[in-house]
Amino acid sequence: MQHSCRAGDVTFIQVWFGHLFIHLLCRIPSWLQGTLLRNGPGMHTVGETRYNHWFDGLALLHSFTIRDGEVYYRSKYLRSDTYNANTKANRIVVSEFGTMAHPDPCKNIFSKAFSYLSHTIPDFTDNCLINIMKCGEDFYATTETNYIRKINPQTLETLEKVDYRNYVAVNLATSHPHYDAAGNVLNMGTSIMDKGKTKYVIFKIPATVPEDAKGKNPLKHTEVFGSITSRSLLSPSYYHSFGVTENYIVFLEQPFKLDILKMSTAYIRGVNWASCLAFHREDQTYIHIVDQRTGKPLPTKFYTDPMVVFHHVNAYEEDGCLVFDVIAYEDGSLYQLFYLANLNQDFEENSRLTSIPTLRRFAVPLDVDKNAEVGSNVVKLASTTARALKEKDDRVYCQPELLYEGLELPRINYAHNGKPYRYVFAAEVHWSPIPTKILKYDILTKSSLKWGQEHCWPAEPLFVPMPGAKDEDDGIILSAIVSTDPQKLPFLLVLDAKSFTELARASIDAEVHLDLHGLFIPDADGDTREQAPSQEQPDRVPDCHVAPWT
Numbered sequence: 001m002q003h004s005c006r007a008g009d010v011t012f013i014q015v016w017f018g019h020l021f022i023h024l025l026c027r028i029p030s031w032l033q034g035t036l037l038r039n040g041p042g043m044h045t046v047g048e049t050r051y052n053h054w055f056d057g058l059a060l061l062h063s064f065t066i067r068d069g070e071v072y073y074r075s076k077y078l079r080s081d082t083y084n085a086n087t088k089a090n091r092i093v094v095s096e097f098g099t100m101a102h103p104d105p106c107k108n109i110f111s112k113a114f115s116y117l118s119h120t121i122p123d124f125t126d127n128c129l130i131n132i133m134k135c136g137e138d139f140y141a142t143t144e145t146n147y148i149r150k151i152n153p154q155t156l157e158t159l160e161k162v163d164y165r166n167y168v169a170v171n172l173a174t175s176h177p178h179y180d181a182a183g184n185v186l187n188m189g190t191s192i193m194d195k196g197k198t199k200y201v202i203f204k205i206p207a208t209v210p211e212d213a214k215g216k217n218p219l220k221h222t223e224v225f226g227s228i229t230s231r232s233l234l235s236p237s238y239y240h241s242f243g244v245t246e247n248y249i250v251f252l253e254q255p256f257k258l259d260i261l262k263m264s265t266a267y268i269r270g271v272n273w274a275s276c277l278a279f280h281r282e283d284q285t286y287i288h289i290v291d292q293r294t295g296k297p298l299p300t301k302f303y304t305d306p307m308v309v310f311h312h313v314n315a316y317e318e319d320g321c322l323v324f325d326v327i328a329y330e331d332g333s334l335y336q337l338f339y340l341a342n343l344n345q346d347f348e349e350n351s352r353l354t355s356i357p358t359l360r361r362f363a364v365p366l367d368v369d370k371n372a373e374v375g376s377n378v379v380k381l382a383s384t385t386a387r388a389l390k391e392k393d394d395r396v397y398c399q400p401e402l403l404y405e406g407l408e409l410p411r412i413n414y415a416h417n418g419k420p421y422r423y424v425f426a427a428e429v430h431w432s433p434i435p436t437k438i439l440k441y442d443i444l445t446k447s448s449l450k451w452g453q454e455h456c457w458p459a460e461p462l463f464v465p466m467p468g469a470k471d472e473d474d475g476i477i478l479s480a481i482v483s484t485d486p487q488k489l490p491f492l493l494v495l496d497a498k499s500f501t502e503l504a505r506a507s508i509d510a511e512v513h514l515d516l517h518g519l520f521i522p523d524a525d526g527d528t529r530e531q532a533p534s535q536e537q538p539d540r541v542p543d544c545h546v547a548p549w550t
């Protein structure tokens with residue numbers, strides 16, 4: 001079933017004049033035409049069984065189509081093989097990040113044994129719940145396994161299941177690919193023990209390809225253009241994203257590692273994948289810089305203190321240095337917080353255990369002066385206090401500049417990706433993983449603007465540039481707001497990105513879940529105009545509670 005409902009476009013904004021609130025009737029800018037497509041976990045219960053972790057939830061796609069000042073909302077569960085198998089069995093039968101599914105109790109002992117064996121080398125889930133990727137003309141729901149699912153961005157229908165391994169030797173791949181100016185996809189994945197080597201592979205999927213008998217499939221033209229050997233064969237680092245500049249790739253080999261041996265016995269031991277991930281606080285974080293032109297990592301061994309990064313914000317080159325910004329944690333306890341048991345009881349108490357996410361700026365020299373003295377700072381940028389201290393044996397210790405505390409789900413004006421930039425849009429979070437406000441952080445002036453309202457949980461704020469934009473912040477911010485007050489409907493919020501004032505809100509008379517990531521498809525791009533709002537019934541959403549971001 002499909003969910004399609006029309007939301008009102010008209011809104012009130014409140015302007016503060018002395019002690020008077022004046023309500024102004026306001027509208028969505030006429031240039032804003034297209035579809036905001038988003039993804040996130042939606043269903044945590046199947047029959048009598050329940051997932052353990054928020055990241056396990058079955059993917060729920062949703063879209064907001066903005067046309068001539070009106071907003072149409074629809075949502076649909078991704079019909080992954082996982083979704084179908086679970087629905088058929090009326091219980092969870094496929095393992096996810098925090099839930100290991102157990103063998104079917106109805107099967108006899110022999111099939112059980114076979115089932116155990118076949119799971120020794122696990123076939124991962126295709127429950128692609130994290131993000132949406134544009135690949136040529138196609139759109140895919142993504143997660144971090146070797147599977148992606150093609151979707152129809154207009155109807156939200158689920159199409160082909162694609163196994164990355166048919167095109168590139170990776171067992172895991174990020175859900176946060178980058179795009180270059182031509183629309184080519186750049187992504188990274190981990191190849192576990194291919195030819196006895198565990199490595200991180202950087203690959204490119206071209207935006208345009210010649211048509212063959214089976215049509216256009218950019219994935220068939222996937223090219224590996226670089227790789228980094230893992231520092232350990234059996235424990236590659238876990239990573240959720242990476243950074244790019246015009247000429248380089250930034251990869252953090254952090255001490256948050258997957259234990260391959262534990263993974264290969266996880267099913268037999270009945271433990272989840274999450275238990276095969278561990279933070280090694282005695283270890284360091286290696287910073288790998290790969291030259292996109294040669295595919296080779298820089299020879300200098302850049303490193304920093306142990307930390308855990310999920311989201312890279314941006315990176316760029318400046319005066320012979322590479323500057324990169326990340327949201328960093330002191331450890332990996334964030335993933336612990338997202339167990340549903342932790343989210344439901346003593347939530348405030350539990351969340352205090354986690355380190356606060358901070359925006360940190362690193363700077364590394366692209367060419368280290370051989371004659372520089374040991375102990376000297378080899379980064380001399382006026383724009384940052386980040387330092388890189390030369391050590392013996394081609395080692396450089398990097399010390400970041402702390403820019404902001406308490407933010408996650410960062411987005412930028414993507415026209416500035418890989419280039420110097422000034423603004424970070426993010427969700428503000430403090431001692432809790434639940435965002436309370438939307439934030440615009442100005443790196444140049446170190447000042448911020450915020451939007452927040454009581455009972456409102458904002459999703460990742462997405463920046464859409466206005467046509468003919470001159471300034472980096474000429475555009476709007478879109479964010480789906482979930483309400484914790486049952487009397488208040490969820491809504492799509494439209495903010496002016498420059499002033500951070502509310503331009504419009506479209507209330508949705510349907511349940512909206514807090515989601516993870518997504519993208520905006522301008523009308524000219526995906527011709528979403530074909531998408532006539534329909535009267536179809538919505539997917540029934542069985543567990544109605546909202547859940548926090550990641």
Ligand SMILES: CC1=C(/C=C/C(C)=C/C=C/C(C)=C/C=O)C(C)(C)CCC1
Pocket residue numbers: 055095096097124125130143144145172240273274310516550
């Ligand atoms: C199923 C599965 C995985 C799934 C990981 C997921 C689903 C991570 C989600 C992360 C998010 C949403 C982070 C936000 O910052 C692994 C560990 C890659 C490998 C083993 C199989």
Ligand SMILES: [Fe+2]
Pocket residue numbers: 176240310311517
């Ligand atoms: Fe993410």
